[in-house]
Amino acid sequence: MTDPADRQTTEDRRAAWADAEASRRSTELDREEALRLLGSVPLGRIVFTQDALPAIRPVNHLLHHGEVIIRTHEGAALATALTRQPDGAGIVVAYEADVIDPATHCGWSVVVTGYCHLVTDPDDLAHYQALLHPWTDHRMEYALRIRPDLVTGLRLSWGEGTGGAAR
Incomplete structure (x- = not known):
């Protein structure tokens, strides 16, 4: 049987944790800052x-002239979907990357939504193959370019007066 005093202590801890969690502020990022942050990390979804x-x-990705570049291999679901598009028409995708500190729950997240196209120009393809190296053992024949039509992002930070910097 649980001692009522222990239960109260647990409830007090939960309430304190919830108050601390609620003290984080979510701030929308402008397009420029969101793309800068996206370009600062090598991995996304x-x-x-x-x-x-x-x-x-x-x-893994790179941001090149404001566009997200990824590489993929023949037979990959996304590559297959793109090669089936008539006249190089793209498909709508979303791309997300983030950095969130697991201890403080502070950081940022960026989502880019837009059309994804196969890179077909041989010079561009060679350029991206030289700049962006796969993290897997697949042979990556394709490069894909995502044009960011919609860019959203948010930063999670400690609210003013919460003492978050000391945590």
């Missing part, structure tokens, strides 16, 4: 439609 359902894959 691409979201696309596969068989009418959402699919998510972790991929």
